Amino acid sequence: MTDPRPVIASLRNGRGLDGPGAALIAQGLADGSVSDAQAGAFAMAVLTRGTGDAGRVALTRAMRDSGDVLHWDLSGPVVDKHSTGGIGDTTSLILAPLLAAAGVFVPMISGRGLGHTGGTLDKLEAIPGFLCDQPEDAFRRIVAQVGCAIVAATGDVAPADRRLYAIRDESGTVESIDLITASILSKKLAAGIDALVLDVKAGSGAFMREDGGAQRLAQALVSTANGAGCRCSALITDMDQPLARSAGNALEVHEAIRVLRGERGPLRDLTLALAAECLSLAGRPADALEGLLDGGAAAEVFGRMVAAQGGPADLVERPDAHLPxxxxxxxxxxxxxxxxxxxxxxxxxxxxxxxxxxxxxxxxxxxxxxxxxxxxxxxxxxxxxxxxxxxxxxxxxxxxxxxxxxxxxxxxxxxxxxxxxxxxxx
CATH class of the missing domain: 3.90.1170.30 (Pyrimidine nucleoside phosphorylase-like, C-terminal domain)
Structure with a gap:
């Protein structure tokens, strides 16, 4: 079957989405054989009628497989975390080196900010010389040597999602939980991870302000990731106030470094909770996490990651000398x-x-x-x-x-x- 119209009609008529249909749509989005009009009709049919649980898994897998999918041969589990966005939320900068210090590997593919929420890559690019755009061989080398790396997605990762993301914005279908789920997970699962923890925000600064909406999104994400073969759980966390005391790229990097050096507060508390969840999914104990922060091991890994990605080797020791x-x-x-x-x-x-x-x-x-x-x-x-x-x-x-x-x-x-x-x- 090469014509997407029967797939769209089946969705429109409430019959859901199967694996071959999802693969046809995803490949067509990636190679351009599905037109913008057809992509918009597909997105609207998903918004109004839904894919069904199995269809959501099929769409996620198909979008993941529309481009490159990484595979790792490392000495420990490969894990990651994704947040639905918030203010003062710089947990990724602390979490990745903390988990690496705990003996797991974190190949984190992150994004830039759009709208009112900040992006992890924007924060890291406040560090002079830090390169988020890394070729695959460098990404692999840094993860293997340091234990973690935080990079931008290449054009070859989930290209179907990149196309559908723009179509959703233009067609008024952004709020579809099925499409949100497939978008988030297709990129994360393309990184070849064994386990994923989701930080789903609720409150006045969140995409899903009400607890009920956050719960529905979290359940869809967790069930879909597990259905696609990745161990997954989610924490619904508070965004009725900023997580940290700072909001803004260099300012949040500065605060993350202070937490890596032992500062207490909600930013540290949530990072520890997410890290413990990651280790639980990976089958590793979490009792050493606080010591890895207090003793400086996580800060040392962060410093090595920054240096490996082009930043100053003494950022942790001298942030004021480097951050704008x-x-x-x-x-x-x-x-x-x-x-x-x-x-x-x-x-x-x-x-x-x-x-x-x-x-x-x-x-x-x-x-x-x-x-x-x-x-x-x-x-x-x-x-x-x-x-x-x-x-x-x-x-x-x-x-x-x-x-x-x-x-x-x-x-x-x-x-x-x-x-x-x-x-x-x-």
Whole structure:
């Protein structure tokens, strides 16, 4: 069968998606034999009628297999983590070297930010000389020698997803859980991993704001990954406030380094929870994780990874000497009281407006700008405790950001919920 129209019609009529149909669509997306009109009709049929559980697994596998799939011959398990996005979430920079220090391998293929959430690659590119675009032989060598590497996907990884991703945006089908699941997992599974942990955010800064939506997405991701042959579990985690105290690329790298050097707080706590979950799936004990952070082993691996990917060898020891700094740093004044609620998405947009994120994929970003010392829920604020510190390129941008941050905070009791709301295993 080479005509995609029967596959689209079957979906439209509620009969789901089978393996041959998924393979035809995925290959056609990759090689161009499925037209934009047909791709849009396929996406709309999935949105309105669904693929079914088996169809979602079939689509994920077919999109994974539309390009290169890595295979590893290493001395330990190969694991990874994926987050659905958030503000102040720089766990990947800590998690990858921590897991490598624990004896597992982490070939992390990550993305750049778009919209209000930051991207792991943007954060790493704040490090002078750091190269996210690595050829496959270098990627393999770094993972084997260091234990981890964080890179951008090449054009040969899941090309069907790259095409369908753009079609979803243009056809108004972005919110389909079946398509979101296949998109996320096709790229992750193409890295040849044995196990995957998902960090699915819920709250005012999350893609899925409500717990119910986050739970449905987590269950779809976990069941589909397991169905495709990759051990998987998910944590639904809080994004009703920024995870870290910083938001902005170089500023988050700086905070990640402090956690790697022993700093306590929610960023460390969530990283440890995700790392323990990864090790559990890999059949490894997790009791040494805190010691690997406190004793400096994870920081040493991070330093070696940075150097192997082109960055300075002494970044961990001298971050201020290497990371860019904004010329204007000023406080966000606050009235006396307590933080009752935070519009976390608005904080993300404030960073984008400063130049620290992008609205279009081709936009350049300013790695130095962002927010630090972000006030958390329930904390006292006032003349002696601003809401945050703004790091800006100029005074005008700083004034705009101050107003945006003030509008994102509201007074109240500000009760803090659990950092990990739920664990999904099937």
């Amino acid at each position: 700094q904004a010329p204007v740093i000023c406080p966000v004044p606050a009235p006396a009281g307590r933080v009752g609620h935070i519009d976390v998405t608005a904080l993300g947009h404030a960073v984008v407006a400063l130049g620290g994120g992008r609205v279009r994929k081709d936009e350049a970003i300013d790695h130095a700008v962002g927010l630090t010392a972000l006030a958390k829920l329930g904390e006292e604020i006032g003349p002696d405790r601003p809401l945050a510190m703004v790091h800006a390129a100029d005074d005008t941008a700083a004034e705009v950001a101050i107003a945006a941050v003030q509008a994102a905070y509201g007074p109240g009791d500000g009760e803090t919920g659990p950092l990990v709301r739920e664990r999904i295993t099937a």
